[in-house]
Amino acid sequence: MSSLIEVRNVSKRFGGVLAVDNCSLKVERGTITGLIGPNGAGKTTMFNMVAGAFAPTSGSIWLDGKDVTGMPAHELFEHGLSRTFQIAQEFSHLTSLENLMVVTAGKSGESFFDACFRRGKVVRDELETRRKAEEILQILRLTHVKNESAGNLSGGQKKLLELGRVMMADPQVVLLDEVAAGVNRTLLNDLASVVETLNRDKGLTFFVIEHDMDLIARLCDPVIVMAAGSVMMQGPMAEIRKNPEVIEAYFGGAPVGDAA
Numbered sequence: 001m002s003s004l005i006e007v008r009n010v011s012k013r014f015g016g017v018l019a020v021d022n023c024s025l026k027v028e029r030g031t032i033t034g035l036i037g038p039n040g041a042g043k044t045t046m047f048n049m050v051a052g053a054f055a056p057t058s059g060s061i062w063l064d065g066k067d068v069t070g071m072p073a074h075e076l077f078e079h080g081l082s083r084t085f086q087i088a089q090e091f092s093h094l095t096s097l098e099n100l101m102v103v104t105a106g107k108s109g110e111s112f113f114d115a116c117f118r119r120g121k122v123v124r125d126e127l128e129t130r131r132k133a134e135e136i137l138q139i140l141r142l143t144h145v146k147n148e149s150a151g152n153l154s155g156g157q158k159k160l161l162e163l164g165r166v167m168m169a170d171p172q173v174v175l176l177d178e179v180a181a182g183v184n185r186t187l188l189n190d191l192a193s194v195v196e197t198l199n200r201d202k203g204l205t206f207f208v209i210e211h212d213m214d215l216i217a218r219l220c221d222p223v224i225v226m227a228a229g230s231v232m233m234q235g236p237m238a239e240i241r242k243n244p245e246v247i248e249a250y251f252g253g254a255p256v257g258d259a260a
């Protein structure tokens with residue numbers, strides 16, 4: 001069986017800077033795969049290429065056995081790849097529930113023909129969308145704020161809501177971009193539990209960039225280490241923490257988890 005994401009010999013050059021240098025990596029179906037490395041290692045550049053923000057200078061990227069090199073984000077979304085952003089991007093004037101419901105709006109409800117002649121179908125679709133949105137809010141433990149304007153939620157709740165918006169599209173794989181940044185410990189625990197539940201119960205695959213080593217250790221296996229534009233090592237976090245090359249190159253000799 002092919003990997004869900006496969007990056008083959010990918011490089012990315014920005015002018016004189018070779019941000020990613022001939023990297024290959026795989027995200028296997030059903031895993032929560034982590035991507036770590038020191039500042040400037042090339043993680044964000046790698047993520048941006050996988051997410052379709054920009055194309056590689058050379059090499060290829062495969063999603064579910066299909067060559068998607070250079071495919072823009074909205075098309076990747078149609079193929080089941082979704083991304084959350086470091087800064088949550090909610091519609092602040094809509095409620096939490098509405099923020100989820102708008103993700104599928106337009107699939108049937110906005111067609112003039114449907115609205116005029118297939119009113120029953122439109123109503124059924126909207127009810128189904130609402131049911132799904134409410135179920136996701138429950139998984140995210142956000143039911144108590146479902147009628148609250150999203151702009152009034154805390155930073156951590158906004159990140160949960162963003163994950164909820166991604167879930168509405170029934171993705172195969174979710175790219176999580178530094179979800180821990182600015183989130184308090186309690187909400188971070190909620191978020192980690194949600195990711196574990198979605199992975200275990202719904203078989204969702206995650207590819208995670210994260211500076212929070214505790215979160216990576218809890219969630220991710222395998223973990224891929226990048227340094228200076230290259231993939232340096234891949235394995236379980238327990239092995240990575242002990243690898244002398246990683247400790248030296250990535251953490252300057254300090255035990256992994258103290259830095260980053």
Ligand SMILES: Nc1ncnc2c1ncn2[C@@H]1O[C@H](COP(=O)(O)OP(=O)(O)OP(=O)(O)O)[C@@H](O)[C@H]1O
Binds near residue numbers: 014018037041
């Ligand atoms: N748009 C760009 N233009 C020029 N150089 C860039 C651009 N984006 C990234 N770089 C350079 O590419 C290298 C890799 O950066 P990248 O942001 O991918 O690293 P990172 O591992 O995500 O770092 P951090 O953990 O600090 O976010 C760095 O030297 C960076 O300065």
